[in-house]
Structures are given as structure tokens and as C-alpha cells.
Amino acid sequence: MSIAARRIEERDRRFTTIDPSSGEPLSHYDLMSDDQAFAVVEQAHAAFGAWSRRSMEERGAAVTRLGETIRAAADEIADLMSREMGKLRSASADEVAACAAICDYTVGEAQTYLADEERPLADGGVGLVTYRPIGVIYGIQPWNFPLYQVIRYAVANVAAGNTVLLKHAENVTGSGLLIAELFRRAGFPDGVFSVLVIDHDQSDRIIEHAHVRGVTMTGSTRAGAHIAARAGAVVKKTVLELGSNDAFMVLEDADLDLAVESCVRGRVYNNGETCIAAKRFVVVDAIYEAFRDRFVARMEAIRCGDPFDAGSELGPMAREDLRDGLHEQVRRSVEKGARVLCGGEMPGGRGWYYPATVLENVAPGMPAYDDELFGPVAALIRVSDEAEAIRVANDSRYGLGGGIFSRDVDRARAIARDAFETGMVFINGYDLAQANMPFGGVKQSGYGREHGGAGIREFVNVKAVNMLG
The missing domain is CATH 3.40.605.10 (Aldehyde Dehydrogenase; Chain A, domain 1)
Incomplete structure (x- = not known):
């Protein structure tokens, strides 16, 4: 040499x-x-x-x-x-x-x-x-x-x-x-x-x-x-x-205040860089517009900033290449027909920040539907009813986690137990891991x-x- x-x-x-x-x-x-x-x-x-x-x-x-x-x-x-x-x-x-x-x-x-x-x-x-x-x-x-x-x-x-x-x-x-x-x-x-x-x-x-x-x-x-x-x-x-690209279903009898706050937290916690984060939001037609409007308003208000500033709600992404990759997924989803409701623009200045972003009209064939968005980008998917919500939630090569919002806890429990093709399900909330509960997934989630x-x-x-x- x-x-x-x-x-x-x-x-x-x-x-x-x-x-x-x-x-x-x-x-x-x-x-x-x-x-x-x-x-x-x-x-x-x-x-x-x-x-x-x-x-x-x-x-x-x-x-x-x-x-x-x-x-x-x-x-x-x-x-x-x-x-x-x-x-x-x-x-x-x-x-x-x-x-x-x-x-x-x-x-x-x-x-x-x-x-x-x-x-x-x-x-x-x-x-x-x-x-x-x-x-x-x-x-x-x-x-x-x-x-x-x-x-x-x-x-x-x-x-x-x-x-x-x-x-x-x-x-x-x-x-x-x-x-x-x-x-x-x-x-x-x-x-x-x-x-x-x-x-x-x-x-x-x-x-x-x-x-x-x-x-x-x-x-x-x-x-x-x-x-x-x-x-x-x-x-x-x-x-x-x-x-994973975890789906959170919002059914017609959901508590909207709880659903919106939980879904926002589930999307931006840890800067959105979480395997078990809420990523696809599958909302039934009866309440879709009410959920969308309140969810977008809350996401628009998310403050990006210094991780050590107590007023910050969203820090930078961990690496520049990760931010670039996320933005490319947003760009390609929009190119295929998704619509940006907030965020979606690469910010200037120092650091690898990316704004809280919401995409609508998300459908199969788009990165926002098919792939994992490992950052603060939410995909809204409108469905007609519970049956379609379950089908869309399971329409994924992944199967790590997911969520259900419904005031009928017995109904949500039955869906979670028998119909959701994931290793973990949250009902009426969002959380990470519990030490006394198994953590892991199915399909290509491992x-x-x-x-x-x-x-x-x-x-x-x-x-x-x-x-x-």
C-alpha cells in the first residue's frame, strides 16, 4: 500500500x-x-x-x-x-x-x-x-x-x-x-x-x-x-x-379533542423519528373534515426550535440526509396527487429542521401511503366507514403498531384484538413502550x-x- x-x-x-x-x-x-x-x-x-x-x-x-x-x-x-x-x-x-x-x-x-x-x-x-x-x-x-x-x-x-x-x-x-x-x-x-x-x-x-x-x-x-x-x-x-407506517383510525364516535391531541403528539414526539409513531391517519367520512381542520391547525402551530428551549415542540432531524430524504418523499407524494395542508417546505438557516407537515389525498402508490415517513409528516386518508378503515390500516407491508379512537371501548378492543394486523395497538391515546407489555411487530416490521x-x-x-x- x-x-x-x-x-x-x-x-x-x-x-x-x-x-x-x-x-x-x-x-x-x-x-x-x-x-x-x-x-x-x-x-x-x-x-x-x-x-x-x-x-x-x-x-x-x-x-x-x-x-x-x-x-x-x-x-x-x-x-x-x-x-x-x-x-x-x-x-x-x-x-x-x-x-x-x-x-x-x-x-x-x-x-x-x-x-x-x-x-x-x-x-x-x-x-x-x-x-x-x-x-x-x-x-x-x-x-x-x-x-x-x-x-x-x-x-x-x-x-x-x-x-x-x-x-x-x-x-x-x-x-x-x-x-x-x-x-x-x-x-x-x-x-x-x-x-x-x-x-x-x-x-x-x-x-x-x-x-x-x-x-x-x-x-x-x-x-x-x-x-x-x-x-x-x-x-x-x-x-x-x-x-412501520402505523395507521391510527379515527371512527365516527371518537372524542375529537382527545383524538386530535393524541394524534399530533403521536406524529411529532421525538421529532417524528419513532418507529411506532402515528404516521397514517385513517379517518371516517362522517368526521373527516372536522378532524382534518383541527389537526391541521394544531400542526401548523407546532413551534420548531432549539431542543434546549423549553418552548420548542419540535427539534431538528437527526441528520441532514434524513431531512433531505423525508422532503423527497413529500415531493414525490405531491407529484402523485397528494396535497400539502401545512408545512412541506425546506426551511433555510442553520440546523436540520423540518416543519410539521400534513398531506391530504394520500393514496396507494405514494411514499406517504406505502413507505415509512421518519419525521414530522402526517398522511391523512379519508375512508367511508369502519370496514374501509380496517382495510386501509392493514394495507401495508408493515405491522408494528397502530391506534383506534372510539368512545365504544369494547368495539375498539374487538378491532384491535381480531382485525388489526400489528404487534401493538393503542386505544384512545398514544404512548411509546410499556415495560410490562411486549414490544415488536409482524410482517416487514420484524x-x-x-x-x-x-x-x-x-x-x-x-x-x-x-x-x-
Whole structure:
């Protein structure tokens, strides 16, 4: 290799995180070499032996300390997340509080869902079902919830006795490294939780490493398909939480005040950059115009601004390319017949801001109908009745979440239970994740679950011990 080529390679092994509110650089990081990355995997594998032999009570005490550590460092964590990816400072504080609560919940969850079970055998013997850790679990996580995306898989796995690796999104590398520091402050042994600062090609090699026993990933459907293929080629289980274009149905007997406020929050929370955000609003004809007018007025009033300004309701998008891509989806939808009711124009000035936007006349064949809009753009779809609302809501290759607004809760519950083709449904409101409820989707939104008891069993060996005499 020539000296010039070596310098280019060395330069390409360093990257810079950017403040999305200004476009200014934050910090510089060097990517690990393959040898450095593999050494981290080896350390995680070595740590697994001792960690997996600790009692559930000991592991639970460590998770409890982690929750206390997160609460103690709340301002440090929240400030960094808002600087790195642009979420409102208030949303960052919410995320920190939720993650500390997940730690508390997981301790009891492990005791409930990982406890040994005895079952009688047909010949009079006794069967034992036991849930044993399997080793090193590799997590590939996105930037939109820098702490939560990590805590929700990492805490469940360390509580179960596994050790954990993290490849975080490049633009929130500082947050990833801070999470590793929080584990250290909480007293976790070296190697139980580790961060890999690597690129995508190196990540593929980590998946293939003999000591990695499972892979969990949150991100786009295309990335999920790639990771599943790489893991499947070496017969490793994956859990994938992918994208969606969640439909929220507003039926004729909905409480309009509640529906409008919930739908606005569901579209702009976290700057609209949420996999389980409300994205398509499927409204029956009888109340369509009333909902539309009030929804548009509320969206028009959303104030874009500095994430650290308490008066801001919408911060910048996390990266410039993401904003450009979102605007192109809006442009192509309009080109195909959608109508902009508010927003939809690229703002000038510093930072990667995009206004709260509402599109009407949205139909199949448009990005606003078919694809995920990962930003503050809402798609309004007018339907004749409940039956058409259900059909349109399910007319998607995705199936993560969705919502129903109706004063008849029994009616909404029946639709949610029997007719909605998603992993999660909200009735008469919008929320994110609940620690005691499973989180995940169907169709091209992925497979596997996190939270709610199901998540803590994803990467354990469900072992049958048959005592016959």
C-alpha cells in the first residue's frame, strides 16, 4: 500500500458527530481495528462464564444499581442525547426516566419469567423446564432513542445471565460510550457490557464470530434483512424491530379533542423519528373534515426550535440526509396527487429542521401511503366507514403498531384484538413502550419481542430436563 493510500485509509477510520441543531461538529472518534473489535468479543465471552454463574439475585442487584446510576446521571445523559440527535431536552429526560424504570421492572421480570418450572411426565417422572443464558448477545441499535434502544435489550440479557455487545449508530457514538460508563459505575464486571466502535463491514464479521450466540437489531427493513441473512448463514437467532407506517383510525364516535391531541403528539414526539409513531391517519367520512381542520391547525402551530428551549415542540432531524430524504418523499407524494395542508417546505438557516407537515389525498402508490415517513409528516386518508378503515390500516407491508379512537371501548378492543394486523395497538391515546407489555411487530416490521416477559426469554436456552427415575 502506498503512503498516500495508507493516509486515506487512516483518515477514513475516523468520524465526527454533528450537532443537528447547528450543523457544527461535536466530537471525533476512531473506529476500532478488527483485532481490537475481536478482543472485545473475546472479553465478553470470557466474562460470560463467571457472570452466568452468578445467582439471579446477584444479577438483579446489579441491574437495580444500574437504574440508580441512570437516575443519578440523568442530566448528563439527557444533555448528550439532545446534543447528538436533536431530540427535545424534555423528551430526553422522559427517556432517561423510562430506562431507569425498565431496570427496576426487569429485576422482577427475570424472577417471574426465568424461574424453573416442574411438570409431571406421563410415566410418573418429573420434568424440569429451565431457562439458561446462552452467551454473548450482539445488539445493533439506531440513533433515535440512544439510551432506551440499548437498555431495553441489554438489561434483559444481562439479567438473564448473558453478556452484551453494542454497535450504536455512528451519530450517537458518545451516548453509546456513556452507557458503557454507566455500567461501569454500577459495578458490572468488565466484559458484561461492551461497546464496539466499528463500521458495517466489521459488524458483519462480528455476527459471524464463533463466540456471538445471538443478534438483536432495531432499524430499517432493508438493514434487518441483511443482518438476518448474515446471522442465518451461521445459524444464529435474531430479533428484529424494524420500520412501520402505523395507521391510527379515527371512527365516527371518537372524542375529537382527545383524538386530535393524541394524534399530533403521536406524529411529532421525538421529532417524528419513532418507529411506532402515528404516521397514517385513517379517518371516517362522517368526521373527516372536522378532524382534518383541527389537526391541521394544531400542526401548523407546532413551534420548531432549539431542543434546549423549553418552548420548542419540535427539534431538528437527526441528520441532514434524513431531512433531505423525508422532503423527497413529500415531493414525490405531491407529484402523485397528494396535497400539502401545512408545512412541506425546506426551511433555510442553520440546523436540520423540518416543519410539521400534513398531506391530504394520500393514496396507494405514494411514499406517504406505502413507505415509512421518519419525521414530522402526517398522511391523512379519508375512508367511508369502519370496514374501509380496517382495510386501509392493514394495507401495508408493515405491522408494528397502530391506534383506534372510539368512545365504544369494547368495539375498539374487538378491532384491535381480531382485525388489526400489528404487534401493538393503542386505544384512545398514544404512548411509546410499556415495560410490562411486549414490544415488536409482524410482517416487514420484524419478529421477536422485547419487554413484557417475552423479551427476556428471547436469548435463553429453554432446556428440558427429564427425571425418569
